[in-house]
Amino acid sequence: MREAVEKRSAGISELFREPFELMYTIVENDYYNYKHEQDVNGLFVDSADIDYARYFLNIKKTDSGYEKADDVGVIAFMPSPMSRTSVMEKAREDYHSNIEYVFIAAPVSDEGGFAYLSPGHGLAINKESPNVDWGVRFMDFLFQPENSELFASEFHTIPNTKNAVSYIRKLFDVPDNRISELGQVTFGYDFYKPITTTLRDISKGNNPKYMQTAEDGSVSLYPLDYYMNQLEESLKSDEQQQ
Secondary structure, three states: OOHHHHHOOOHHHHHHHHHHHHHHHHOOOOOOOHHHHHHOOOOOOOEEEEEHHHHHHHHEEEOOOOEEOOOOOOOOOOOOOHHHHHHHHHHHHHHHOOOOOOOOOOOOOOOOOOEOOOOOOOOOOOOOOOHHHHHHHHHHHHHOOOHHHHHHHOOOOOOOOOOOOHHHHHHHHOOOOHEEEEEEEEEEOOHHHHHHHHHHHHHHHOOOHHHOOOOOEEOOOOOOHHHHHHHHHHHHHHHHOO
């Protein structure tokens, strides 16, 4: 199966039908409607970390600043990297919010979550810097196991150490066979572009702007196969460009 995906064999889009169908069903039943939330509730129109924190904690903008609306909120879940934790915690404290939340590994299954270990941040030294040697020494210091683990703890991310898998296992209670290290399941970013583009288009499917219009003027979602065909064609195009 992996070889078929690598070669972009005809029909491999069907391998992704199940998760795409789930996303389509969510949109079709209006469980997810980003346009409504933006236009009616004014949610997620700004994208800074503090904005996400306020949206989640139901902190509303007022004439004098921001105030807590309640301790319930209207957002059931919010995909977010752990590194946003510090901002979330500070906003919760600043506005005296009693809303509780937890980060979990995603995607999930009936038996629990899956974790994919992949670089999230990079550090570099400008080769034109007059302090290259100092920069190298600093990186050597930062990536000492004890310092990397301390940094990861404060920044709420995964340490760059050989114990990273153990760290994830303990943090999320994920068994080893559900933790993939870099390179075990990846096909390269070029492969993922058709996947993410099609999923994004499905997520916008209940926005009238992206719906099909009948002769009588009524609008409706495009069928799932419309998106599956789009994925198939995108994968073919991706292969031809390589």
